Amino acid sequence: MIQTKSTIELLRKIKIEPSWAFADKTRKDTAYATHGYHRYPAKFIPQIVSRLAEKYTKQGDLIVDPFGGCGTTLVESKVMGRPSIAVDINPVAVLITKAKITAIDPFKIEKEFATFQKRLGTYNEKIRVKAPEHERIDYWFKPEEKRKLAFIFAEISKIKDRDVQDFFFCGFSNILKNCSIWLQKSNKPTRDFEKKPSEPIKTFLKQIKMMLRGNARLFELLSEKGYLKVPSKVICTDARTIPAQDSSVSLIVTSPPYVTSYEYADLHQLTALWLEYTKDLSDFRKRFIGTSYHSKKDLVLNSALAEKIRNELLKKDKKTAEEVSAYFSEMNQVFVEMKRMLKKGGKTCIVIGNTSLKGVEILNAEVFVEQLQNLGFKIADIIKREIPSKNLPSVRDETTGRFAGINDKNKVSVYPTEYILIMEK
Ligand SMILES: C[S@@+](CC[C@H](N)C(=O)[O-])C[C@H]1O[C@@H](n2cnc3c(N)ncnc32)[C@H](O)[C@@H]1O
Structure with a gap:
C-alpha cells in the first residue's frame, strides 16, 4: 500500500515536458515516407519512437514493439538502421505494417501500377466479378461500389509478387470505409444511409499514387544510408508470445491498447471481411487485450493499486470491474514477456495515458509502473507529454462514443496528456 501511494505521488509530481509534444510537427512530418499509408486508431507519432531509439540504442540493436499497430516503430527502426520485430493480434495491422516496411524499387512498382491502371480501365458493368460471400459485405456496401471493389480486389489477387500485392491490398484496405456507408469519422460501426460513398476506382488510384510517393521516399532514405536490408519482421500473434530470443532485445517501444x-x-471489420481474415467477428474480437470478452478467472494483478481500482469499480459496476481486472492481469503477462526478451540494462518505453470509467480513475500509468517494479524493473525515466489535439481527438461523446465537437454537451475529455514510462531491466 505504501508503494501504491508513492507511485501516485511520484507521477503527480512529474511536469509536462513541452518538447515531447512535438507540437511543431505538421501532418507532413508525422506522415512522412510510408507513415501516411493507412489510418489507424491511436497510432503514435514517429518522432516519439526515433527520439527514444536515438537515446537508448545504437545501429544494429534490436527493437521490439509487442503492440505493433500500423508499424510506426518498425518503420522508424528501419530508417535508423536498427533490426526490429513487431507483433499484433490484428491481421489488418500486420498487412499495413508489411506494406509500410517494404521499400519496393520505385521503377518496379511504378511499372506494376501502370499495368494495373490499364486493367482497371477495362471495368464495365458486364464484367463478371465475385465479392466475398458474407452478409456483412451487403450490410456495408451498396451494389455499385461492391461490384467495383470486387473488381479491384480480383485484379489485386492476380498479382504474383507478394510485396507488390500487399502494397495494393494495403491501399485497398484504406479506401473501404470511404467507399462504404460507414458513418464518416465514426469509430463505432454505424451506418449512414444518407452517405454518398466515394467512387472506388478513382479513390483507389488516388490512394495508390499517394503510396507511390511514400514508397519512393522510403526507398531513397534507406538506399542513401545502406539500410535496405536491415531486418524488419512483423508477425500476427499475441503480445505474450513474441518470437524474440531471451535477453536479445535492447529496446521496446510500444503503446498498448x-x-x-x-x-x-x-x-x-471491413478489411477483415474483404480479405477473409475471419468469418466470425465475435471470435476475432476475443483475441484483443482490452476488450470485454476475456476470461475473468485466475487473474494476477500484481499491483496493490490495481486491486484498489478493482475494489472501487466493484462498488459501481461488477462487469467493468472484471474487465479492468482482466486488462491489468493480461498487461502484467505482457510485461513478463518483455522481461524475458530484454537484455540486462535494456529499456521498455510504454506510451500510456490514464482514463476514467464509471467515475473511477483508471490509473494505467501508475499501475504499470507498480507491476513492472514488482517484476524487477527499475524506473529509468518518466516523461509526461501533451497530446496535441490535431494528432488525437481530445473529446468524445459520452453516450455514442463518437468523437465530438468542442461544444457538444455530452463531451468528455480523453487522454489530453500521457506518460512515456521508461523502465530498465
Ligand atoms: C494503441 S495500438 C498501437 C498503435 C501503434 N503504436 C501504432 O503506431 O500504430 C494497440 C494495438 O494493440 C493490438 N493488440 C490488442 N490486443 C493484442 C494482443 N493480445 N496481442 C498483440 N497485439 C494486441 C491492437 O490490435 C492495436 O493494434
Missing part, C-alpha cells in the same frame, strides 16, 4: 476503448476488431 486501452481497456474497452477501441474495439479494433470492429473498426477493421
Whole structure:
C-alpha cells in the first residue's frame, strides 16, 4: 500500500515536458515516407519512437514493439538502421505494417501500377466479378461500389509478387470505409444511409499514387544510408508470445491498447471481411487485450493499486470491474514477456495515458509502473507529454462514443496528456 501511494505521488509530481509534444510537427512530418499509408486508431507519432531509439540504442540493436499497430516503430527502426520485430493480434495491422516496411524499387512498382491502371480501365458493368460471400459485405456496401471493389480486389489477387500485392491490398484496405456507408469519422460501426460513398476506382488510384510517393521516399532514405536490408519482421500473434530470443532485445517501444476503448476488431471489420481474415467477428474480437470478452478467472494483478481500482469499480459496476481486472492481469503477462526478451540494462518505453470509467480513475500509468517494479524493473525515466489535439481527438461523446465537437454537451475529455514510462531491466 505504501508503494501504491508513492507511485501516485511520484507521477503527480512529474511536469509536462513541452518538447515531447512535438507540437511543431505538421501532418507532413508525422506522415512522412510510408507513415501516411493507412489510418489507424491511436497510432503514435514517429518522432516519439526515433527520439527514444536515438537515446537508448545504437545501429544494429534490436527493437521490439509487442503492440505493433500500423508499424510506426518498425518503420522508424528501419530508417535508423536498427533490426526490429513487431507483433499484433490484428491481421489488418500486420498487412499495413508489411506494406509500410517494404521499400519496393520505385521503377518496379511504378511499372506494376501502370499495368494495373490499364486493367482497371477495362471495368464495365458486364464484367463478371465475385465479392466475398458474407452478409456483412451487403450490410456495408451498396451494389455499385461492391461490384467495383470486387473488381479491384480480383485484379489485386492476380498479382504474383507478394510485396507488390500487399502494397495494393494495403491501399485497398484504406479506401473501404470511404467507399462504404460507414458513418464518416465514426469509430463505432454505424451506418449512414444518407452517405454518398466515394467512387472506388478513382479513390483507389488516388490512394495508390499517394503510396507511390511514400514508397519512393522510403526507398531513397534507406538506399542513401545502406539500410535496405536491415531486418524488419512483423508477425500476427499475441503480445505474450513474441518470437524474440531471451535477453536479445535492447529496446521496446510500444503503446498498448486501452481497456474497452477501441474495439479494433470492429473498426477493421471491413478489411477483415474483404480479405477473409475471419468469418466470425465475435471470435476475432476475443483475441484483443482490452476488450470485454476475456476470461475473468485466475487473474494476477500484481499491483496493490490495481486491486484498489478493482475494489472501487466493484462498488459501481461488477462487469467493468472484471474487465479492468482482466486488462491489468493480461498487461502484467505482457510485461513478463518483455522481461524475458530484454537484455540486462535494456529499456521498455510504454506510451500510456490514464482514463476514467464509471467515475473511477483508471490509473494505467501508475499501475504499470507498480507491476513492472514488482517484476524487477527499475524506473529509468518518466516523461509526461501533451497530446496535441490535431494528432488525437481530445473529446468524445459520452453516450455514442463518437468523437465530438468542442461544444457538444455530452463531451468528455480523453487522454489530453500521457506518460512515456521508461523502465530498465
Ligand atoms: C494503441 S495500438 C498501437 C498503435 C501503434 N503504436 C501504432 O503506431 O500504430 C494497440 C494495438 O494493440 C493490438 N493488440 C490488442 N490486443 C493484442 C494482443 N493480445 N496481442 C498483440 N497485439 C494486441 C491492437 O490490435 C492495436 O493494434
